[in-house]
Amino acid sequence: MAAKPRIATVSLAGCFGCHMSLLDLDERILKLAELVEFDRSPINDYKDFRARCAVGVVEGGCCTEENVHVLERFRKQCDLLVSIGECAISGGIPAMRNNIPLRECLEEAYLKSPGVYNPGGVIPNDPEIPLLLHRLYPCHEVVKIDLFIPGCPPPADAIWDALVSLLAGRPAAPAYDRLKYD
Amino acid sequence: MKRALAKITGEICKKFGNDPTRMMDIAMAVQERFGCVSPEAMDEIARAVNSHRVEVESLVTFYGFLSVKPQGKVVIRLCRDIIDWMKGYESVADAMSRELGVSMGETTPDGAITLTHAPCIGMSDQAPAALVNEVVVTHLTPERGRQLVRDLRRHLDPQQLVTMVGDGNNDHPLVRSMVRNNIRMRGPVHFADFEPGSGLRRALTLKPMDVIREIKESRLRGRGGAGFPAGLKWEMAANAPGGKRYVICNADEGEPGTFKDRVLLTECTGQLLEGMAIAGYAVGSDTGIIYLRGEYRYLLPYLESVIEERLRRGFLGRDILGKKGFRFDVRVQMGAGAYICGEETALISSCEGLPGVPKNRPPFPPQQGYLGCPTIVNNVETLCCVSRILLEGAAWFASMGSPRTTGTKVLSICGDCRKPGVYEVPFGISARELIEMSEAENTGTMLIGGPCRQMIGSERFGGRICYDDLATGGAILIFNRARNKLEIAEHYLDFFIEESCGHCTPCRVGLILLKKAVHKVIEGAGEPSDLAEMRDLSNFIIRMSRCGLGQAAPNPVLGALEIFGDLSAGFVAERKPGLLPEFDLSKAVIDAEMRVGRQSKIV
Numbered sequence: 098m099a100a101k102p103r104i105a106t107v108s109l110a111g112c113f114g115c116h117m118s119l120l121d122l123d124e125r126i127l128k129l130a131e132l133v134e135f136d137r138s139p140i141n142d143y144k145d146f147r148a149r150c151a152v153g154v155v156e157g158g159c160c161t162e163e164n165v166h167v168l169e170r171f172r173k174q175c176d177l178l179v180s181i182g183e184c185a186i187s188g189g190i191p192a193m194r195n196n197i198p199l200r201e202c203l204e205e206a207y208l209k210s211p212g213v214y215n216p217g218g219v220i221p222n223d224p225e226i227p228l229l230l231h232r233l234y235p236c237h238e239v240v241k242i243d244l245f246i247p248g249c250p251p252p253a254d255a256i257w258d259a260l261v262s263l264l265a266g267r268p269a270a271p272a273y274d275r276l277k278y279d
Numbered sequence: 280m281k282r283a284l285a286k287i288t289g290e291i292c293k294k295f296g297n298d299p300t301r302m303m304d305i306a307m308a309v310q311e312r313f314g315c316v317s318p319e320a321m322d323e324i325a326r327a328v329n330s331h332r333v334e335v336e337s338l339v340t341f342y343g344f345l346s347v348k349p350q351g352k353v354v355i356r357l358c359r360d361i362i363d364w365m366k367g368y369e370s371v372a373d374a375m376s377r378e379l380g381v382s383m384g385e386t387t388p389d390g391a392i393t394l395t396h397a398p399c400i401g402m403s404d405q406a407p408a409a410l411v412n413e414v415v416v417t418h419l420t421p422e423r424g425r426q427l428v429r430d431l432r433r434h435l436d437p438q439q440l441v442t443m444v445g446d447g448n449n450d451h452p453l454v455r456s457m458v459r460n461n462i463r464m465r466g467p468v469h470f471a472d473f474e475p476g477s478g479l480r481r482a483l484t485l486k487p488m489d490v491i492r493e494i495k496e497s498r499l500r501g502r503g504g505a506g507f508p509a510g511l512k513w514e515m516a517a518n519a520p521g522g523k524r525y526v527i528c529n530a531d532e533g534e535p536g537t538f539k540d541r542v543l544l545t546e547c548t549g550q551l552l553e554g555m556a557i558a559g560y561a562v563g564s565d566t567g568i569i570y571l572r573g574e575y576r577y578l579l580p581y582l583e584s585v586i587e588e589r590l591r592r593g594f595l596g597r598d599i600l601g602k603k604g605f606r607f608d609v610r611v612q613m614g615a616g617a618y619i620c621g622e623e624t625a626l627i628s629s630c631e632g633l634p635g636v637p638k639n640r641p642p643f644p645p646q647q648g649y650l651g652c653p654t655i656v657n658n659v660e661t662l663c664c665v666s667r668i669l670l671e672g673a674a675w676f677a678s679m680g681s682p683r684t685t686g687t688k689v690l691s692i693c694g695d696c697r698k699p700g701v702y703e704v705p706f707g708i709s710a711r712e713l714i715e716m717s718e719a720e721n722t723g724t725m726l727i728g729g730p731c732r733q734m735i736g737s738e739r740f741g742g743r744i745c746y747d748d749l750a751t752g753g754a755i756l757i758f759n760r761a762r763n764k765l766e767i768a769e770h771y772l773d774f775f776i777e778e779s780c781g782h783c784t785p786c787r788v789g790l791i792l793l794k795k796a797v798h799k800v801i802e803g804a805g806e807p808s809d810l811a812e813m814r815d816l817s818n819f820i821i822r823m824s825r826c827g828l829g830q831a832a833p834n835p836v837l838g839a840l841e842i843f844g845d846l847s848a849g850f851v852a853e854r855k856p857g858l859l860p861e862f863d864l865s866k867a868v869i870d871a872e873m874r875v876g877r878q879s880k881i882v
C-alpha cells in the first residue's frame with residue numbers, strides 16, 4: 098500500500114475557531130485519519146514538519162514576522178496550500194488595526210487604554226517576542242495560495258468536501274450552498 | 280461674509296426655482312461664484328431646496344469638477360489619459376509643477392492656481408492637452424507648459440492663453456478656442472451641406488408614426504456604441520404610458536480617445552438640434568435636454584446661441600415651422616466631470632440633480648426615464664443621422680455601410696499615427712484600412728473603444744467596424760509595436776478605477792485587484808497562474824457588475840492576455856515556492872524595528 102498523503106495545519110493570526118470547525122467533523126475525523134497522515138498540526142502538537150505534505154491548511158493571516166516565517170515554511174513543505182476562514186483570506190478581526198499606525202496600536206494597548214496598569218510605561222520588548230508587521234497581511238499576499246474556503250469559520254462540511262476533493266485530485270471549489278449563509 | 284454667502288446661495292437656488300432636481304446647476308453656479316461648495320453653502324442649498332445636507336454633499340463629492348475645499352482662481356487640469364501619457368504628459372506635468380512650485384493636486388500658496396489632472400478631456404488628437412478653467416489648451420510641451428504658467432501668473436485670465444484659434448466654428452466669436460477639428464474625411468451624412476430646417480420640414484409632412492417607421496427602415500443603430508436600434512427605442516417611448524416625454528442628447532463623450540462628438544457639436548449643431556426636434560415630434564415630446572460634459576463647457580455659449588437662433592427661425596419653440604401644436608424646446612444640462620454620466624441611466628440621474636449613479640433596469644428609460652417619464656437618450660451622432668435620414672430617405676441611408684450596420688460612422692482616430700483626427704467612413708471598413716488612412720506605421724495593437732472596448736492585435740486587423748465585429752462608439756486608438764500591451768491595459772484600468780461610481784463591489788474593488796495583478800506581471804513578477812487568475816477575475820467583474828462600466832472595463836485586460844502570447848516569455852515564469860516577490864518583509868517590519876530598536880531575525 099502506498100504511503101498515505103500527509104496533511105499539515107496551522108493557526109497564524111486566527112482564533113482557532115477554524116480548527117474547531119475542523120474538529121467539528123465529528124466522526125468523520127476518524128475517516129480523515131484513515132485517509133491521511135497528520136503531519137505538523139496543533140491537533141497532534143507536532144512543532145515541525147516530518148516529511149513533505151500533500152496539503153497544508155492555514156487559518157489566520159500574518160500579523161508577525163514569525164507568522165510569515167511559518168507560512169513560508171508551509172509553502173515550501175506542502176504541495177497545495179489552503180487558506181481557510183475570513184482571517185486567512187481577508188485578515189478578519191486582526192486586520193482592524195490596518196488603518197492605525199503600529200505605534201498608536203501599541204500605545205493604546207499597553208499605555209493608554211482604560212484599566213491598563215503599567216507604571217513603568219513599558220511596551221513589551223523581549224527578544225523572544227516576534228516583531229509585529231506594520232499591518233496584517235492575508236496569506237495570499239505573502240505566499241501563493243491554491244484554494245480558499247471562506248466562512249468564519251467555514252462549516253465543517255465545506256472543509257471536509259474540499260479536503261476529500263483535493264485528496265482525490267478533483268477540483269475543490271466549494272459548492273454554492275456551502276457558501277450561502279442566509 | 281457668511282451672510283453674503285447665504286444670500287447669494289439663496290439667490291442662486293431661487294434662480295433654479297428652488298428645485299432639488301436642478302441641484303447640478305445650483306452646485307455648479309455656487310462653485311463658480313465662490314470657487315468651491317463649502318459646507319456652509321451646502322447647508323444653505325439644502326435649506327433652500329428643501330432637501331438634506333447629505334443629499335447635497337453626496338452630489339458635490341461625486342463630481343470631479345465640484346469641490347468642497349477652495350480651489351485656485353484658475354484650475355489647470357492636465358489630461359493624463361493614455362494618449363496624453365504617450366505624448367509626453369509626464370514631462371509637461373513635471374515642468375508645470377516645478378514652475379508653479381506645487382505638486383499635482385495642490386494650489387499655490389497665494390490661492391491663485393491649482394494644478395491637477397483629468398481623465399480624457401476629448402482632445403486626444405491634439406495631446407497633451409489641458410483645461411485651464413474651461414479653456415482648452417492643446418499640443419503642450421514642457422516649454423509651453425512653463426510659459427503658460429508664467430502667463431497665467433501675470434494675468435490669471437485663461438482666455439488670454441488663446442492666441443491662435445482653431446478651424447471651423449472653433450473661431451466663432453462665442454467659442455474662440457485653439458481646438459482644431461482635424462476632419463480628415465468628410466462623409467455624406469455629417470459633413471455634406473445641410474440646409475437648416477430641411478429634415479424637419481420633411482418630418483412634419485409625415486405622421487409621427489411614419490417618422491418612426493422611416494427611422495426603422497433606415498436601420499439606424501445608436502452611435503454611442505451599444506448600437507441599439509434607434510427606431511425601436513423611439514417606438515417604445517412613443518407607446519409607453521405617460522404624459523410628458525423627454526428627448527435627451529448624450530453629449531457626455533467621455534470614452535478615452537473619443538472626440539468626434541466635440542466636432543459634431545460645433546460643425547453640425549443645426550443638424551443635431553433638428554434631429555432632436557424630429558425625435559420630439561416622433562415620440563410626442565416637447566422638451567429636449569443636451570447633456571454636455573463639463574469638459575466641453577467652452578461650447579456652451581455657442582450652443583445656446585444656436586438654440587436661440589433656431590427659436591427665432593421657428594425651428595424650435597411653439598408651432599414649429601407652422602405646425603400647429605407642435606412645440607419643442609431644448610436646454611443644455613452641464614455635466615461636471617464624471618465619465619459614468621455617459622451611461623444613459625447615470626446621465627438621467629445627473630439630470631435629476633443626483634450623483635451620477637446608474638439605475639436598475641428595468642424599467643428602461645424609454646419606459647420610465649427622466650423624472651419617471653418615458654425618455655429617449657441618443658448620442659449626438661445618432662441624432663445628426665436622424666436629420667439626414669429624414670432629408671435623404673431611409674433607403675439612401677441603408678444603401679451605405681455593411682448589410683447589418685447601415686450608414687456611416689464618425690471615428691476619432693488617435694495614438695501612434697501621423698494623421699489623428701475625425702473620419703466619417705462607411706460601416707464595414709476594416710481596421711487595416713483605418714491604419715492606412717491615418718498613416719500609422721508599425722502598428723502592434725488597436726483599441727476599438729466604446730462600451731465593448733476591444734483590444735486587438737494584428738491577426739484581427741482584417742476585422743470590420745460594424746456591430747457584428749468590431750463595435751465602437753467612435754474611439755480608435757492605435758499603438759505601435761513598441762508599446763507594452765499590458766501597460767495600455769493598466770492605463771485603462773486606472774481610468775475605470777477613478778471613474779467607477781462605487782455602487783457595486785465587483786467594479787469598485789475588483790478593478791483595483793485586477794490592476795494589482797496586471798502591475799505584478801508588468802513588473803516581471805508574474806506566474807502563469809496569475810494570468811489565469813486575471814482571466815477569472817475579469818470574467819467575474821464582467822458578470823457581476825451592474826452597469827456597462829464594470830461590464831466592459833476588464834475587456835482591455837482580456838484583449839491584452841489574448842495577444843499576450845509573444846510577450847509572455849520573460850514576463851511570467853513559475854517561481855520557486857516561497858515568499859511572493861511583491862511581499863516586502865523588510866518593509867513590513869521596519870515600523871516595529873524602529874519602535875523596539877532591534878532587527879528582525881528572519882529578514
Ligand SMILES: Cc1cc2nc3c(=O)[nH]c(=O)nc-3n(C[C@H](O)[C@H](O)[C@H](O)COP(=O)(O)O)c2cc1C
Nearest residue numbers: 501502503529531532533621622623657658661827
Ligand atoms: C460607462 C458608459 C459610458 C457611456 N458613455 C457614453 C457617452 O459618452 N456618449 C454616448 O453617447 N453614449 C455613452 N454610453 C452609451 C449610453 O449608455 C447609451 O447607450 C447611448 O447614449 C444611447 O444612445 P445611442 O443609442 O444613440 O447610442 C455609455 C455607456 C456606458 C456603459
Ligand code: SF4
Nearest residue numbers: 111112114182183184
Ligand atoms: S475566520 Fe473566524 S473562526 Fe477562523 S480564525 Fe478567523 S475569527 Fe476565528
Ligand code: SF4
Nearest residue numbers: 780782783786826829
Ligand atoms: S459597474 Fe461600476 S460604475 Fe457601474 S454601477 Fe457598478 S460600481 Fe457603478
Ligand code: FES
Nearest residue numbers: 358360399402403
Ligand atoms: S484628451 Fe487626453 S487622452 Fe483624450
